[in-house]
Amino acid sequence: MGEVRVTHLSALRHPAVVAALVFAALTALWSQLGSPISLITQIAIYTLYGAGVNLLVGYTGLVPFGASVFFGCASYAAAFFILGRYGNDLVSLLFATAFSAVLALAIGAIILRRKGLYFSLLTLAFSQIAFEIAFKWTAVTGGENGLQSVHRTSFTSAWSFHIFVVxxxxxxxxxxxxxxxxxxxxxxxxxxDNEQRASSLGYDVHRFRHSALILTGTFVGLGGALLTLMLEGVYANNLSWQHAGDSLLMTVLGGVHHALGPLWGAIAFILLEDRLSAITENWWLVFAPILMLFALTSPEGMQGLWQRLLGRQRWTLVRPDIPPRPAVIAPFASSAAGFERGKLLLQTLRLSKNFGSLVTAKSIDLEVRCGVLHSIIGPNGAGKTTFFNMLSGALKPSGGRIVFDGTEVTQLPMHARARLGIGRSFQILSVFPNLTVFENVRVAVQAQRKGSGRLLTDAYALDAINARTWSILDAVGLADVAAEQCVNLPHGAKRLLEIGITLAIDSKLLLLDEPLAGLAEADRVIVADLIKKLAQTHGVLLIEHDIDRVLAISDRISVLHQGRMIADGKPSEVAANPDVIAAYLGAAKDGAQAPPAAIERIAHARAAVLLEANRVSAGYGGSTVLESVDLTVHAGEAVALLGRNGVGKTTLLRSLCGTLTISNGDIVFEGRPIARLKPYEINRLGISLVPEGRRLFPNLTVTENLQLAARPGGLALNAVFELFPRLRERRSAKAESLSGGERQMVAIARALMVPSRLILLDEPFEGLAPAVVKEVMDALIKLRGEVAMVIVEHHAELVLPIVDRAYVLVNGQIAFSGDATILERDHELQARLLGVVQTEAAQARGAA
Incomplete structure (x- = not known):
């Protein structure tokens, strides 16, 4: 068994102790120099100012450009309180701090409707409004001269006040x-780290952010009130846009992901300002290059630079320890209340979703029961993830109802559904990368318990939550790596972690969106076995592209195609359903082309090798999608790249054109290695991609889209219009007004406007009407022999008659390569590699 690393923060390394020692050292140094102690007092105040801001930036991810609105307004509040003789200076601190908290409550109700850049600009706007009022309302605020004679009564000397501020x-x-x-x-x-994932666990993200803003306003406001007492007056310049970002600047300079970053930033900022301004009025001309240097060389600020010199880099926002591992970890047991096998858990009634005129789900009726592993399959674009998003609350339905455990949840937000017992994983890994493995699960366990909003309780002191976390980690096989930061885990372990997070909220229903995606075979077996076990105590709704495994482990399967439910039943019934077979393998289309002549295929096979990929491996975010793939394309040859959804076809095309960097192997084009070249460099060598989804410039006309791509040596416009006569008629129409087929024609034509030797076509027939398919296919047949093509298509019967050779990918590896005629005639081989078929091998593997 591996050993879990547990470390403890010594008292001397506590941020408060470090800050006290630093201030003591600065105080002693300034005393020896005989310099005014007020400068160190100012550093302490601005450290508090920056620390309050860093609660938002470092811990929450919100970036306020104008936190000065709280700093400056609290400064005026303290001055008004003292000048109005409502109490002494100490009471004024309490009043100003409370005033700033209430101000943050009010402002937050407005600006937290937006996030990102808009949130940042709204804070700046509020700060500038406050500045205009303070600067121009002379009768009340003193205008440019500010308010003076705000005397301290409790601290008559600069030294006593300095000690108090520190x-x-x-x-x-x-x-x-x-x-x-x-x-x-x-x-x-x-x-x-991950707002959507936090919401899916049951956290009201808006409420937590609003609370964080109020806390920031509280601490920043206290700093502003202290500045008023230090200056014994208040001035409007702290609210102006020139100073609105001072605290943010100091925090970033010191290290935004470090608890003491504001301390180092305040020391550097104020000391440099003091020394440089004594030398020149234009001190920013010296200070700005220093900031630029840090921004370019050390994004983690001064503390990050120091860590780099020591050879150990990590965020210090929290201590690096986790609670000790129990000697005996209690086995995981589902705590979902009222479990009853076969009980109706989820029901959708005529559930629909459309985006404008695009319908992605149409009148879907579905029932999910407790103790049943219910899978949803369907070709690419069938609407599976859209359906999951509606069930979990990420998308609002356009019509229909969702009933969960007897309660209608159609209009409930995601976090409310999670609290009722709907947990989900995501197609793209959705974890908290900068938290430890333990903390990923612990924060999910905490979500369903009372007290998740406690401010002063040590999270690691909650023994019941810790014990539950260890049980879940042990159940998914991650107890030995509990102390590792999530970002360092391999892809398979992250998949297991995501399932653990989903389990942690005591879900009655688990929505698992492609949990096997990107996993090696060994990890697939582990995750599939875990899913089978979970289905014994939960309702499980699974989306997965590994059809063989789905058929082997599922109790029930529903099939979506073009947003509609076309089949629902036992795996054996679904596998034999003609509509399902047609959806995966396709049905014969009118106007199917006759195979190219054998002599033509032989000629292409004997032509010079144009592109060769050797043992190519590639993936995303640490996952392996392609594994040791070999592919060869000869000059003028048409090659089909086939496979079920999610096996790596698009990934291979992206690797060939350079938009995805391969992790292993090499790619050679006309004798030149291209694996490390930029996409535009590969394109200029003669490889063009026709991407899935076409990706035209919607506000440009057909002609303008084509002219943008034109280069000497490519097809002329007239030649393109001869190839696609329909485009001649539509040449002045904007791309956004074209039909899907017309857009596909423009996308192919665009690739021909450059001197391409090889064209990579990703699903060129997807979503096209039969008549349009014939037009596109006719054009591709004319191009055969003129330019080499690699065509990705999930309907084998469409593409096999018009290509020379075919490759079939299964789970990221080549399962077939050879003459397209062989695959076209062998329907059993097609069914095994491409269709919905429950082979004996798959059954045996699922039973293992």
Whole structure:
């Protein structure tokens, strides 16, 4: 058994202790130099200012350009309180802090309707509004001269006030560190890493962000009030746009992903400003290049640079430890209440979804029962993930109803459905990459318990939650790597972790979206076995492209095609359904082309090798999609690349054209290695991609789209119009007004406008009417021999008659390569490699 790394933070490394020692050292140094202590007091105040801002930036992922609205307004609030003789200076600090918190509550209700850049700009806008009021309302705010004679009564000397400010700042750093380790703080970090995943666990993301903004307003407001007492006055310049970003600048300079980043940034910023401004009025001309240097060489700021010099880089927003592993881990048991095998758990009634005129789901009726492994399959674009998104609340249906465990949930948001017991995994891995494996699961377990919003409780002191977390990690086989940061895990382990996260919220229904995608065979077996076990105690709705395995492990299968349910029943019934076979293998189309003459195929096979891929492996985010793939294309040859959805066809095309960097192997085009070239360099050598989805420029006409791609040596416009006569009639129409078939014609024609030797076509017939398919196919037949082609298509019967050779991918590896005629005539081989068939091997593997 591997050993779980558990470390503990020594008292001397606690951020509050480090800050106290640094301030003591600075104080002693300034005392020896005989310099005014107010400069170190200012550093302490701005450290507090930056620490409050870093609660948003580092822990939550929100970037406020104008946090100065809280700093400046609290400064005025403290001044008004003292000048109005409502109380002494200490009471004014409490009043100003409370005022800033209420201001954050009000402002947050407005600006948190937006996120990203818009949130940042809205904070800046509020700060500028406050500046205009403070600067121009002279009768109340003193205008340009500000408010003066705001005397301190509790601290008559600069030294006594300095000690007080340092003590307050150190206490606030301790408090912020405690909040960061509380259940509330851990949720903030999960939201920073993956907002959608946090919502899918049952967290109200908006509420947590609003609470974080209020906390930021509280700490920043306290800093602003302290500045008023230090200056014994208040001025509008702290609200102006020139100073609105000071705190953010200091935080980034020190290290935005480090708890003490604001401390180092405040020291550097204020000391440099003090020294440089004494030398020149244009001190920013010196300071700006220093900032640029840090931005370019050390994105993690000063602390990140120091870590790099020491050879150990990690975020220090929280301590690196996890709770100790129990001597005996309790076995995982589903805590879903009221489990009853066969009980109706989920029902959809005429569920529909459309995006404008595009219908992706049409009147889907489905029932999911407890203890049943229910799979959904269907060709690419069938609407499977759209259906999942409607069930989980990521998308609102256009029509129909969703009833879960007797409760209608059609209009409920994602986090509310998660709390009812609908858990899901995602097609694209959705975990919290900057948290440990343990914390990924722990924050999910916490979601269903009371107290997830506690501010001061140590999250790791909640024994019941920790024990549940260890049980889940052990169930998915990740207990030995619990202390690892998620980003360092291999793809298979991340898939297991995602299932563990989904389990952690005590779901009654598990929505698993392609959990086997990108896994090696050994990992597929592990995950498939885990899914089978989960189906014994949960309702499981599974989307998966590994048809053989789905047929082997499922109790029930539903088939979607073009947004409609075309079959539903036992695996053996679905596999034999003619409509399902047609959806996967396709049906004979009118106007099917006769095979190219044998002599022509022989000529192409004897032509010079144009492109050769040797043992190519590639994938995404650490996953392996392609594994040791070999492919050869001769000059003028047409090659079909076939396979079920998700096996790596598009990945191989992207590897050949350079938009995806391969992890192993080499690719040679006309004798030249191209695997490390940029996509535009590969295109200029003569390889063009016709992507799935066409990807035209919608606001340009047909002619303009083609002219943008034109280069000397490519086809002329007239030649393109001869190849696609319909485009001549539509040459002045904008691309956005074209039909799907016309767009496909433009996409192919665009690839011919450059001097291409090889064209890669990704699903050229997808979504086209039979008559349009014939037009496109006729054009491709005319191109045979003139230009080499690799055609990806999931309807084998469409493409096999017009190509010379074929390759079939199964789970990222070549399962067939050879003469297209052989595959075209061998219907049993087609069914085994491409269709919905439950082979004895698949049954045996599923039973293993």
């Amino acid at each position: 003590a307050v700042t150190v206490a606030c750093i301790w408090l912020l560190w405690r909040i960061a380790h509380s259940p509330f703080g851990r949720v903030l970090q999960a939201i920073r």
